[in-house]
Amino acid sequence: MDIFDGIITGFQVALSFQGLLIVFIGAVTGTLIGMIPGLGPITAIAVMIPITYGMDPAMALLLMAGVYYGAAYGGAASSILLNAPGESMSVPTTFDGYPMAKQGKAGKALAISAIASFVGGTISVILLTLFAPVLASVAVSFGPAEYFALMLFGLLAVSSFADGSTVKALISATIGFMIATVGIDGQTGTTRYTFGNANLLEGVDFLVIALGLFALAEVSSLIFERKEKSVFGKKLGSLQLSKNEVKEMAGPTGRQSLIGFLIGILPGAGGTIASFLAYISEKKLSKKPEEFGKGSIAGLAAPEAANNSASSGSFVPLLSLGIPGSGTTAVMLGALIVLGVQPGPLLMTEHPDIFWGVIASMYIGNVILLVLNLPLIPYISKILKVPRPLLISLVIVFCIIGVFGVSYNTFDLYLLVLFGIVGFFMARFKFPAAPMLLAFILGGMMEQSLRQSLTISNGSLFIFVEKPIALTLIVIAFLSFIVPILRNRNRKKIDEDSVDQKYNSM
Amino acid sequence: MLNTLNKKLALLLAILAACYLLFSFRLPDYPYVPVDSDAVPITLGFILLLLSIFLYFSKDESKKEERRLPKGETQVILSVLGFVILYVFFFEIIGFVLTTALFIFFNSLFLGFKKWLPNVIVSLALPLSIYFLFDSFLQISLPSGILPF
Amino acid sequence: MKKFLSVMSVFILLFVAACSNDSTASGDDTWEPEKTIEIVAPAGPGGGWDTTARMAAKIFEEEEIIDQGLGVVNKPGGGGAVAWAYIHGKDSPYNLFVNSPPLLLVPLNGQSEYTFNDFTPISNLIADYAAIAVSADAEWDNLNELFEDMKKDPESIAVVGASSPGSMDHIQFVHVAKAAGVDITKIKYVSDQDGGALTQLLNGSVEVFSTGVAETVEQVRAGNIKVLGITSEERLTGEVLEDFPTAIEQGIDASFINWRGFFGPADMDQAALDYYEQKFKELNDSEGWAGVREQYGWSEMYMDHEEYVDFLTEQEKEMKALLDELGLGN
Numbered sequence: 001m002d003i004f005d006g007i008i009t010g011f012q013v014a015l016s017f018q019g020l021l022i023v024f025i026g027a028v029t030g031t032l033i034g035m036i037p038g039l040g041p042i043t044a045i046a047v048m049i050p051i052t053y054g055m056d057p058a059m060a061l062l063l064m065a066g067v068y069y070g071a072a073y074g075g076a077a078s079s080i081l082l083n084a085p086g087e088s089m090s091v092p093t094t095f096d097g098y099p100m101a102k103q104g105k106a107g108k109a110l111a112i113s114a115i116a117s118f119v120g121g122t123i124s125v126i127l128l129t130l131f132a133p134v135l136a137s138v139a140v141s142f143g144p145a146e147y148f149a150l151m152l153f154g155l156l157a158v159s160s161f162a163d164g165s166t167v168k169a170l171i172s173a174t175i176g177f178m179i180a181t182v183g184i185d186g187q188t189g190t191t192r193y194t195f196g197n198a199n200l201l202e203g204v205d206f207l208v209i210a211l212g213l214f215a216l217a218e219v220s221s222l223i224f225e226r227k228e229k230s231v232f233g234k235k236l237g238s239l240q241l242s243k244n245e246v247k248e249m250a251g252p253t254g255r256q257s258l259i260g261f262l263i264g265i266l267p268g269a270g271g272t273i274a275s276f277l278a279y280i281s282e283k284k285l286s287k288k289p290e291e292f293g294k295g296s297i298a299g300l301a302a303p304e305a306a307n308n309s310a311s312s313g314s315f316v317p318l319l320s321l322g323i324p325g326s327g328t329t330a331v332m333l334g335a336l337i338v339l340g341v342q343p344g345p346l347l348m349t350e351h352p353d354i355f356w357g358v359i360a361s362m363y364i365g366n367v368i369l370l371v372l373n374l375p376l377i378p379y380i381s382k383i384l385k386v387p388r389p390l391l392i393s394l395v396i397v398f399c400i401i402g403v404f405g406v407s408y409n410t411f412d413l414y415l416l417v418l419f420g421i422v423g424f425f426m427a428r429f430k431f432p433a434a435p436m437l438l439a440f441i442l443g444g445m446m447e448q449s450l451r452q453s454l455t456i457s458n459g460s461l462f463i464f465v466e467k468p469i470a471l472t473l474i475v476i477a478f479l480s481f482i483v484p485i486l487r488n489r490n491r492k493k494i495d496e497d498s499v500d501q502k503y504n505s506m
Numbered sequence: 507m508l509n510t511l512n513k514k515l516a517l518l519l520a521i522l523a524a525c526y527l528l529f530s531f532r533l534p535d536y537p538y539v540p541v542d543s544d545a546v547p548i549t550l551g552f553i554l555l556l557l558s559i560f561l562y563f564s565k566d567e568s569k570k571e572e573r574r575l576p577k578g579e580t581q582v583i584l585s586v587l588g589f590v591i592l593y594v595f596f597f598e599i600i601g602f603v604l605t606t607a608l609f610i611f612f613n614s615l616f617l618g619f620k621k622w623l624p625n626v627i628v629s630l631a632l633p634l635s636i637y638f639l640f641d642s643f644l645q646i647s648l649p650s651g652i653l654p655f
Numbered sequence: 656m657k658k659f660l661s662v663m664s665v666f667i668l669l670f671v672a673a674c675s676n677d678s679t680a681s682g683d684d685t686w687e688p689e690k691t692i693e694i695v696a697p698a699g700p701g702g703g704w705d706t707t708a709r710m711a712a713k714i715f716e717e718e719e720i721i722d723q724g725l726g727v728v729n730k731p732g733g734g735g736a737v738a739w740a741y742i743h744g745k746d747s748p749y750n751l752f753v754n755s756p757p758l759l760l761v762p763l764n765g766q767s768e769y770t771f772n773d774f775t776p777i778s779n780l781i782a783d784y785a786a787i788a789v790s791a792d793a794e795w796d797n798l799n800e801l802f803e804d805m806k807k808d809p810e811s812i813a814v815v816g817a818s819s820p821g822s823m824d825h826i827q828f829v830h831v832a833k834a835a836g837v838d839i840t841k842i843k844y845v846s847d848q849d850g851g852a853l854t855q856l857l858n859g860s861v862e863v864f865s866t867g868v869a870e871t872v873e874q875v876r877a878g879n880i881k882v883l884g885i886t887s888e889e890r891l892t893g894e895v896l897e898d899f900p901t902a903i904e905q906g907i908d909a910s911f912i913n914w915r916g917f918f919g920p921a922d923m924d925q926a927a928l929d930y931y932e933q934k935f936k937e938l939n940d941s942e943g944w945a946g947v948r949e950q951y952g953w954s955e956m957y958m959d960h961e962e963y964v965d966f967l968t969e970q971e972k973e974m975k976a977l978l979d980e981l982g983l984g985n
Contacts, residue, residue, distance in 0.1 A: 033644070047644050050709075143860030147851070167560045171519060174554045178526060181550070184734070185543040186846045188536035189764055189819040189983065192543060193529055198740055201733035201766055220583055224576055226617055268849050321857075322873050324850055334706075338950065344873025389617030390628060393610045396590060400597070401636065405646045406699070408729050409737065413594040421587070429515060445849060447546045451539065452845045456813045456860060459540030536820070537982065538840065647728050 007129055010356030013058050014364050022059055023066040023361050027368045030070020035077045035380075037084035037215065038207055038402015041311075041328045044071040049335045057339040058353050062361045064335060068328065069121065069365040072311055073373055076113040076304060077380055081106060082395050084215035086402065088206050088441050089271035089310070092279040092303035094214055095434065099295040104236055106381040111239035112297060113304045114373045116253045120305035121366040123257040124264070124312035129359055133348065136320035139265050144452035145463050147268060149473035151446035154273050156481035157280045158435040163293065166485060168431045176439030179204055180447070187451045199411040208412050209440055211399045212419025213426070213433040219395055220424050226388040236385070237378030249301035252282045260306030264313020267325030271310040272441055278306035284484075312362060319355055321345055516562035520555060527551035582617075589613050601651015606633035686926035688749065691724040694917075695752040697738030699731040706951065707781070707915055708753045714943040720934055734822070736767035743769055746920045748927040751777070755915045756823050759971050763978050764821040771971070775923040776963040778935040779916030781948065782956035784887040785827035786871045786899065788864045788880045790856060798884040798905050801863065802835040809841035813861040815852045820844055821983040824852075827886060827911040828865035829977055831902050834909035839981060856880060867913065869952050872896065886911035891954070914956060916963060932960050 013019055026048075033044040044067045052060035075086045080097035093113065100109035142150070155173070162169035182193045183203030194200035241249075256278040263277065264270040282302040283292045292299045317323040322344035324330035336343050341351060348355045386394070403416050426433055457463035464470050530547040593609040611629035619625055640646045694712055696705040705727070712725040730738035735757050742752050752774075762770040787798065795801040805812050816824025825846070829839045845861055856864040857879060864871075864880070868887075872895050874880045884902040888910050891897060902909050917935060919928065938944050939957045948955060958966055 039644075043644070043646075140854050140857045143855060143858050144845075144847075144851075145860075165564060167557055167564055171554065171557045171561065174550055174557060175522075178547070178550050178554070181547050184766065184819055186819045186848050187539055187541075188543045189821040190533055190536055190543040191766060192533060192547065193526075198733040198736040198767065201736055202731070219586075223582060223586060223617065224579055267851055267854055317854075323853055326850075330850060340950070342873050345877030345879060346873065387614075387619055387621075389614045389619035390610075390625070392586075392617060393613040394632070396593075396613070397606055397610060397632070400594070401640075401648070404597075404648065405640070405644075407731065408647075409732060410594060410598050413597060414591075417587070417590055417594060420590075424583075429511065448846075448848070450546070451541045452847065452855075454541045455539050455843055455845050458810050458843075538820070538842075538844070647726060 003129060006352055006356040007360060009353055010358075010360030011363075013353055013357035014062060014360040018059065019062055019357075019361070020364065022062045023365050024368055024372075026063040026066020026068075027070040027073075027365055027372060030067035030072075031074040031369070031373065032070075033067075034071035034074025034086065036402065037078040037082060037086050037211065037398045038405055039071075040075055040087035040090075041068050041071040042087075042331055043405065044068065045328060045331045045335060049331075049338060052335065052339065055339075057336075057341050057351075058357045060335070060339050061354060061358050064332060065358055065361040066365050066368075068311070068332070069362070069369055072308060073114065073117060073369050076117065077110060078398075080109045080113060080300075081381070081383055082215060082398070083218040084395065084399060084402070085210050086207075088210070089275045089307040090303075091210060091214075091272075091434070091437055092275045093300065093307075095279060095293055095303075096296045096299035098218075099293065100300065101381075101384065103295055105295070106384055107237040107239045107377050108241065108245075109295075109300060110377045110380065111241060111374065112245075112249060112300050114370060114377070116249060116301040116304040117308040118366055118370040119253045120257040120260060120307070120309035121312060121362065123254075124261040124309035125359060125362040125366070127258075127261050128312050128315060128362070132316055132320050132359075135265055135316045136345075138262075139267060139317040139321060139323065139325070141469070142266050142268075143467070144449040144456065145467045145470040146473070147266075147449040148446060148453055149464065149470040149477065150266075150273065151442045151449060153473050153477040153480070154276060155439060155442045155446060156477045157277070158438055159481055159484055160280050160283055161432050161434045161438070163432060164430055169435045172426070172431045172433065173435035173439035176209075176436035177443035179209065179436075180440045180444035186448050187455065197411075199409060203444070204415065204440075205403070205407055205412060206441065207403055207406050208415045209419050210437060211402055212416045213423035213437060215395060215399050216416065216420030217423025217427055217433070219392055219420070221427075222388060222392050222395070226392065228388075237381040239374060239377050245297055248297045252278070252285075252298040252302040253305040256282065256302045256306040257309040260309035261313040263306075264310025265316045265325070267314075267317050267323055268445065270314050270325055271307050274310035274313075275303035275307040276438055278302040284480075315358070315362075318343060319347060319358065322347065510566045512561050512564055512566045516558045519558035519561065523551050523554035523558060526554070585616065586613065589616070598649040599651060601653050602648035603633045603637050603653055604651060606636075684926060686748070686924060686930045688721070688723045688930075690749060691726055692721070693750050694725060694727050695738050695742060695750065696727055696729050697731065697735040697752060697754065699729055703915065704753050704755070705729060710947045710951075711753070711780075711917070711938060711944075714938055714941060714947060715934070718938075718941050718943050720937045720941065733766065734761045736761060736769075739767055739769040739774070742918075742920055743773060748919060748923055748931075751917055751919050751931070753915065753917055755913060756826075756970075756974075758918075759967065759974050760822055760826060760978075763971070763975055764983060771918070771967050773921050775919040775921065775928060775960075776967060777917045777919055777923075777928065777931045777960060778939070779914050779956055779958040779963050779966070780935065780939055780944075781915045781953040783913040783915070783953065784868050784885050784891070785824075785831075785911050785913065786866055786868045786882050786885045787828060787831065787902075788856065788866065788871050788874075788882045789862060790859065791878055791881050793862065793881070795883060796881075797900065798831070798835065798902055798907060801883055802832060802837050802907075805832065805837050805842070809838065809843065812863060813843040813845055814863040814865055815845045815847055815855045815861040816865040817846070817848060817850070817852045819846050819848070821978060821981070823913065824865045826974060826977060827913075828863075829981065830911050830973075831884070831886060831907060831909045833977065833980075834902070835907045839977075868896065868899065887954075893952075912956070914966075915953075916958070928960060 030044050033039050045064055048064050048067050075090045076093050079085045079090045079093040080101050083094050083098040085091045085094050097109045158173040184191050184201050260274040263274040282298050283289050286298055314325040314329050317325045318329040324333045403412050453463050530544050530551055533544040536542055593605055596605045607629045614625055640648050694708045696708040698704045708727045712727050715721045715725050730741050742750055758771050761767045818824045825844050833839050855861045868885055871882050882899045885899045887901055
């Protein structure tokens with residue numbers, strides 16, 4: 001069966017009345033679940049497994065694909081409106097999405113995110129249709145040495161988050177990395193820094209840190225502003241974009257859809273790395289880098305396009321090899337097994353209806369979500385009109401539910417509060433929180449892949465030099481770290497000189 | 507010696523780095539891998555130590571006024587923090603529905619939400635609907651506590 | 656008179672029946688649950704423990720084996736340690752949990768203060784086995800060839816698994832290798848917990864993959880990898896599965912069972928234990944559970960309380976010896 005026949009088969013499955021209805025129900029349910037901070041695609045799909053029990057496998061998959069996409073769309077809403085990212089790949093969405101919402105442009109921010117997600121989703125599904133079988137070999141091309149290089153590349157990019165002081169950004173990142181070392185070490189089984197507490201054996205959960213540092217810390221500034229009349233005018237829910245704004249998001253969205261897809265193919269941290277790299281690289285490419293972090297359109301569109309694109313990318317190893325590349329696809333794999341379908345390298349030839357049905361449902365799911373979400377934006381944005389005191393209480397409650405829904409444990413709730421306090425002081429003392437989170441996410445994986453490589457090579461560092469992909473990435477990583485610092489230093493010198501002159505002339 | 511904020515923070519971070527290093531050096535050995543579990547942590551510890559020295563000598567660019575909390579707000583923040591800790595403490599003991607209802611009601615009231623009726627409605631409706639949604643549909647069991655369901 | 660007698664006898668019968676009912680309910684020899692039973696899955700949703708717990712609860716209710724409601728609660732953390740502490744704290748016959756070899760390995764690694772002796776094994780239901788796999792174009796065709804090379808040049812062969820040293824994927828391989836005479840302190844073991852273990856085998860980063868049998872089937876069918884040996888006593892049944900040679904038939908006297916069963920709190924009341932033992936036996940024999948086993952590809956391995964305790968005691972001894980030799984035991 002060639003691609004053309006395949007996709008026709010797929011659309012026959014997905015475009016049937018039943019198929020459309022199921023994708024629609026899935027998309028709505030997923031959006032609703034995703035909007036709750038802390039509940040992301042993983043939970044949404046896990047919830048669907050018992051419901052799909054006994055359904056036709058192709059239909060069940062349509063439902064889950066719909067839920068998956070819906071949850072990714074919905075997740076952007078809590079990131080933008082409440083600064084509460086529900087999963088690691090939507091963290092960069094908060095960087096510019098939340099400032100935009102604070103400026104009273106919540107509707108616009110949600111519209112940009114929906115459109116960028118739609119474009120990213122669609123471009124990546126087209127790539128998936130055309131190249132899925134070919135890309136299977138790309139998916140397994142990365143060994144520990146290459147992963148180490150990729151993580152290093154991502155990690156050294158922290159310097160570009162430095163708004164004021166590079167030292168503070170680096171300190172923040174180092175501490176994030178340190179937090180990642182808590183728990184049982186993968187390569188030796190040694191327990192590190194758990195102080196005898198069983199709750200720390202598996203390390204600190206991502207959500208605890210993200211919701212603490214971002215959402216809870218932000219609650220404090222909401223408290224200070226609680227008496228101010230809400231600044232949001234009638235434009236709050238408006239999703240109109242000007243021609244210039246569309247132009248501004250076009251480039252980043254297109255570029256990052258492509259790059260996001262490629263990174264998403266790699267099993268591991270695809271979506272997270274894709275969205276962080278998208279944000280960082282667009283900041284470097286932008287003509288207005290100073291707007292990043294303060295409500296930049298490019299800064300919002302880039303990670304949203306990248307993470308949706310990477311999500312479809314992660315279906316490449318799942319559908320072509322049976323390798324789940326992310327937590328979400330791992331749950332999907334489990335769901336498929338329950339349905340009596342064992343995903344593996346032969347899925348495409350033995351169950352073409354399922355393979356192509358999923359791909360076709362992605363096209364349809366994307367369209368449905370865009371059509372569904374755009375009209376809802378004005379209503380969703382209204383959450384910001386909830387009186388401040390009540391909104392503050394609700395944000396706190398949702399953070400707690402989000403964490404409890406993952407860990408089922410009060411200990412993690414105390415940790416959440418602790419990170420909220422840490423985040424509060426970091427904001428006061430001008431330490432950026434993003435590098436801490438980035439280093440926490442990438443650091444753990446980087447350490448493990450470094451040590452895996454060295455175990456395999458019997459301790460020889462040569463393993464990083466003899467692999468061309470690894471070597472290239474490492475070189476780029478160091479250049480991208482050192483060049484901006486040097487440039488910064490020169491710029492600062494010029495600034496200082498001009499300041500001196502000013503003082504001298506006084 | 508500790509006249510600026512950066513210097514105080516640097517000292518704090520250096521102490522943190524030292525503690526982390528101390529625990530890192532005391533990690534047990536595992537003889538079968540070329541790079542043991544303490545290698546990366548020890549590197550990180552020294553990096554943080556080095557960075558805190560840089561911070562010590564770096565210029566303080568933030569202004570004192572910016573950092574100071576608005577008048578009387580310290581107490582407000584601490585009170586909310588206290589509410590949250592009480593909320594977490596009783597979360598599993600009394601159960602999700604009651605603690606959440608009490609938290610939303612009193613926290614909002616404390617922060618100046620004077621409309622009684624909407625406050626009561628939200629405080630009751632939200633936890634109840636979330637509880638049943640999670641329990642029956644999402645299969646996430648939130649602590650039921652002292653309530654019979 | 657006749658009428659009176661018959662009425663009388665009915666009354667007496669009723670009375671006796673009522674009395675005997677009373678005595679069984681209040682007596683010490685039987686026990687019946689009076690409220691919802693909680694089954695703890697010591698991990699997050701979606702994994703083996705969670706699935707087993709949810710499916711057991713479902714069949715118990717569907718086939719009306721237990722009249723009371725059953726709720727599944729997730730207590731992830733510490734590879735099970737958080738849940739064990741929780742059950743120990745509850746100490747009630749209404750809190751059960753599902754577990755497997757980590758209940759032996761985690762305490763032996765010094766990561767939990769509770770061992771299986773701190774709980775009451777009720778019954779074991781299912782078993783899974785380990786597989787040792789290599790790339791399809793690897794030079795080895797059976798375990799002995801692989802282990803011969805590992806003895807000659809241990810530095811050239813790396814083994815990957817999805818868990819840290821001292822835990823299941825590591826120990827199951829070490830167990831077989833030791834029986835084949837390999838120096839287990841020289842084994843190069845790499846752990847990949849981000850789901851990349853199979854990828855590492857496919858792209859040639861490592862030479863050997865230690866995993867569960869089920870994970871290998873599709874890759875073997877596609878001709879990507881080959882399974883050199885599995886750790887069951889006898890060959891498994893089913894397409895593809897029946898082709899996997901056991902370690903034992905290759906002359907390596909080693910088996911490893913990834914057992915999975917249910918446990919209650921320490922010193923469970925004999926009456927409650929009898930009750931649950933009976934109910935789990937009924938579950939194991941039910942049609943619904945047979946369907947679940949087939950759906951997930953689990954092998955049946957039923958053990959009652961006594962067999963289970965003996966089995967676990969024996970297993971613990973074996974694991975401890977291995978970990979001590981590796982210097983991992985606490």
